[in-house]
Amino acid sequence: MRRFKVTVNGHSYEVEVEEEGERPTGARPAHSHATQRHEQVAPPVADSSGPVEQIVAPLPGTVLAVKVTAGQAVESGQVLLVLEAMKMENEIVAPRAGTVKELQARQGQAVNTGDPLLTIG
């Protein structure tokens, strides 16, 4: 696990970055045995000790609505925020269950592809 300080639009954020393979993630356990492999189809469980995952804007647009608050527990597939882009209200959903660690996006904010929106831990 490595820590970085990142400045975006004048706001500075502390980001924890983990290399893949460093240890198993809550979302995709690195199983190697047949007996365990079936578990992968089961919905991932909330794991507050899992690595922090940065959710970024998939395309340039404007944050129309933020649907969660920092510290809130979220399910996999839950709508986190709505990004208006390409004349579409794009729903940004949680890739896995977890807790909203940091909310970086604000309503009305213009974001570019790859800009940080929030982190899930």
Next chain:
Amino acid sequence: MDNDRTKDLEHRRQRVLAGGGEARQAKQRQQGKWTARQRLAALYDEGTFQELGMFVEHRSAEFGMDQADAPGDGVVTGFGQVDGRLVYAFAQDFTVLGGSLGEMHARKVHVVQDLALKSGAPIVAMADSGGARIQEGIDSLNGYGEIFRRNTMASGVIPQISVIVGPSAGGAVYSPALTDFVLMAEGIGQMYITGPQVIKAVTGEDVSHEALGGAQTHARKSGVAHLTFVDETALMAGLKRLLGYLPSNNLAQPPAHPAAEPEAGAVQGLDQVVPDDPNKPYDVRQLILGLTDQDSFLELQPAYAQNMVIGFGRLAGRVVAWCANQPRILAGCLDIDASDKLARFVRFADAFNLPLLTLIDTPGYLPGTAQEYGGIIRHGAKVLYAYSEASVAKISVVLRKAYGGAYLAMCSKSLGADLVLALPTAEIAVMGPEGAANIIFRAQIEAAADQDATRKRLVAEYRDRFSSPYVAAARQYVDQVVTAGELRHALIAALWALGEKSEDRPAKKHGNIPL
């Protein structure tokens, strides 16, 4: 017959059937893997597999190879019936010299490749191999090269499917890459050009085998895998299901099935799937499920470039190739990965007589420097090329947004669609109403006292006049306007009407698709 000779044959058979022996097979099982023969037994109808080249032996004497015991030279080859249809296959046997590919191993593969092509039958390759047999040097390399050449010659003539149920590294990955479909088992199949050790030595990056080339990596990041499965049982069932959509060769029709109705739940509310509001996202797969025969939709590359949905399905028993923009991902924009995914699928469908059903709802190409620098121009062009080139029945349905270049690309009438249908919610125009009104009425908006109100009014005016299916229908760029509830019936009728479609192309060696 001479009893001794019969016994001798039986003895020889048993030696080959035992593969690398009980210890190595037990190790294979411990890793959650099946043996080569188990895999073939799972694929073929019981008692139909005919093994070829059972007594092939390598002829290498270098580096102690004269002492190496290699029953079948590490690969099991032959033909048999899958749901009653002829299919050729070869399965590499990891328990024999690590499934490594030497001269004679490759020769056995060449034989089934040649037979499959001559007899017009699909071929399935099951990869579980440590790679080239170093001891056999360039004879081994030549073996790979001749497999690649045969893959290419057979491309577009017979369906070729690769099943990755073990390591497939280095040059070995290029045979799967040349075939039509790659199926992988999670935690079992791995593909990469250079392995973790080489990467570590050259770039210093630490990456595991699975993270580098496992099923999830190729399903999500690289797009190399078309389908992935939790284990080999699921994979073999998926493989047989996939074969059920494919004709045996380019001159045959896909297998016909009894007609079936779509899933009742998916049909109810079909009219509500596409929202009237052009800004609201939805899952286009819901619409596909409501249009296809129950349980017949098989999505390919479902986790890669999700803004494009591709897959096989049946309409009243007939196999079709579905291509659809997915508005809930990246607003349904076309980008580099979606273009590659779509274009390759369109070419497969065209090569194997599968009608193309295209569902259109895209605001355009994805803007951004990453796309432009990445070559969206040449990648996007593949879609135009593939659709224009295709001579199978081409039926397109405009669901909602169809703007500009992206509208043209998604199998428009201009690219040769035979029939174009549109829902009443369709907006076919050179660009979205906001953008268009801002350009056309710029002077008027700038001169207005209340610019915002004027802009809104003019955008609404533009939308009313031009963003509908009727302007396009007036020029017959659209043949029919139907409701979502009427769509399945209209599509079945269109498929029936185009059942004998034939369209020639100028004689040429081959085209020059922008790769």
